[in-house]
Amino acid sequence: MSVEDLTRADIERILDRAQSFAEVSGRAIKKVPALRGRTVLNLFYEASTRTSSSFELAAKRLSADFVSVRAQGSAVDKGESLKDTVRTLSAYDPALVVIRSPWAGAAELVARWAPAAVVNAGDGKREHPTQALLDLYTLWQRVGALDGLKVWIVGDVLHSRVARSNVLAFRRMGCEVTVAGPPTLVPREIESLGCRVRASLDELAEADVVYALRMQRERMEGAFVPSLREYAARYQIDGRRLSPQQVLMHPGPVNRGVELSAEVIDSPQALIAQQVEAGVVVRMAVLYELLASGGQQEPAAGLGLQAPVPAVVEVAGQSA
Helix, strand or coil: CCHHHCCHHHHHHHHHHHHHHHHHHCCCCCCCCCCCCCEEEEEECCCCCHHHHHHHHHHHHCCCEEEEEECCCCHHHHCCCHHHHHHHHHCCCCCEEEEEECCCCHHHHHHHHCCCEEEEEEECCCECHHHHHHHHHHHHHHHCCCCCCEEEEECCCCCCHHHHHHHHHHHHCCCEEEEECCHHHCCHHHHHHCCEEECCCCCHHHCCEEEECCCCHHHCCCCCCCCHHHHHHHHCECCCCCCCCCEEECCCCCCECCCECHHHHCCCCECHHHHHHHHHHHHHHHHHHHHCCCCCHHHHHHHCCCCCCCCCCEECCEEC
């Protein structure tokens, strides 16, 4: 549901599990029987490419049956409520529901209404916990130990569920986090999460990791910045601002020429492609922890994974 549900030990276990699944992704046949006979349901009320496709790949590589339901073209278009949709789909006996919604707290509601385990794949401007996990995994694979890293999260923090989850996740792993952007795009309460706030990029050179956020124009109901050109002039990460020692990350999709220049997107410092790759193995680890780690030892033994581990959090009556 939230990064707040996870201890550092929980996160480290998920990252270790993801690393084990990375070996599976390198095989000619990229499937294991861990979730055979289980059904994973994707319920997406917002557009998605990376999150939706990576959950689908993750479920299928674990041999689960997979069903994808999008609001557009479904009974939702006819006025069916979220509650009625969840109850209808529960008749198919899914083991797990992945929900993305424009409404904050939607995942918790689904967990009340469905007997299945539930994964929050993004709820409004609130959180996107699996994105934070895959970002940690990507950075861990690149630099090793995360303690003491200085991470700057730059851009449209106000409308970004990724920003909140990542501040929590990076802080949980011992990083020093700074958020930076126009004052109109930085929520006042963000400092309560344990990060610093800056209105300019004057101190960006201190960062080990620069994490740029997308300008979410679809969520803006007013003029938060004078223009995209002025925003880019003050906050775009380009070759002048990004030093060779820094690592660059972005959750995607990228607005080229706005938050990032083309030169840095294609630079060796950019981990954007690695973040996409990490999405599959990290979400495999999440599905496995939710549905298979509590007592099904055969899949783990067949993969050379660690023995089953205790539950991470309790979600909808199931271990997670």
